[in-house]
Amino acid sequence: MTSGNNGASTPEDDDPFGYLYADGQANGAQPPSGGGGYGYPGSVNRTRAVGQRQYGQPAPTQQQYGQSAPTQQQTAAYGQVPQQQGAYGQPSAHYAAPETFPGGGAPTAPQQQPTRGGRSGGPNTKGLLIGAIAVVAAVVIGIGVAIMGGDDSDNKASGDSTPTTSTSQSAQPSQSASASAAADLPKTDAKDLQLGGGATVASDVEGAQSDGGSYVTNLNNQGASVTWTIDDIPKAGVYTVFAYFSAAGEDQSMTLSVNGKTFGSKLNLGNFAHAKDGDFAHGWTKTYAWPSLKQGTNTITLSCQAGDKCNVLLDQLWLKAGQVKN
Incomplete structure (x- = not known):
């Protein structure tokens, strides 16, 4: 090779479409033939037919490990479209429910501990109501006792031992009241x-x-x-x-x-x-x-x-x- 031409086998000169141009044809560029590569003779380009290299395929499942790679005839079909994934929100074809695996089982929801009276969860409202009624009754009784004992305590404090006059007595003036008048x-x-x-x-x-x-x-x-x-x-x-x-x-x-x-x-x-x-x-x-x-x-x-x-x-x-x- 001369300094002006480094040959067609260098990567930078590897033009897969060189056969379409006059200079490429002069250098021996050939169109692709059935199943083979294309480009210049002796090119380092490693080409594949359209559809042979597939992108986005899912990872092989557990059952696919150890299988041989697909043959060229299996993948050579032009325009073969890779297997589409399921629609959004739909389960994938490779999805398997947990219960399908060995030892798997359907998940169970946590069970609530039933309470007395057949109710599940929540406070015992009947007990709270009884407690509230008991508190109110105690307060009322305490007030009544304080009112009943108030007069006696006042009389004792003042040193007056004379009992108060009952309102059930006769409305006629008493003898003491008449004497005062x-x-x-x-x-x-x-x-x-x-x-x-x-x-x-x-x-x-x-x-x-x-x-x-x-x-x-x-x-x-x-x-x-x-x-x-x-x-x-x-x-x-x-x-x-x-x-x-x-x-x-x-x-x-x-x-x-x-x-x-x-x-x-x-x-x-x-x-x-x-x-x-x-x-x-x-x-x-x-x-x-x-x-x-x-x-x-x-x-x-x-x-x-x-x-x-x-x-x-x-x-x-x-x-x-x-x-x-x-």
């Missing part, structure tokens, strides 16, 4: 009142509670009267007017007037002590009436009018709030 309302001796119609003061008969044992007598005359002017009545309402007197033998009665108006029929001055006729020393007793008074100043008059029986000795008068008997 009487202390706030006036009480008078009859001898200190305004006398009229011939009424006089005496002290011959024993048993009078007024100062010095004095009382008003000579009331058994028509027109005789005793008038009591009361100041500072705290509020308007019904009051009880008490009269301490003495009657002997036959029952007596007189006219009661409040603020110039007759109240009721007659004031009953009966012989409640059952004293014998003329025995005024053993006839001391009391009577009462329930007139309505106004706030401020009021006048109460006990008089002997036509048809009255007025043979009594009058000792004291006093007031109590409300309708009471003692």
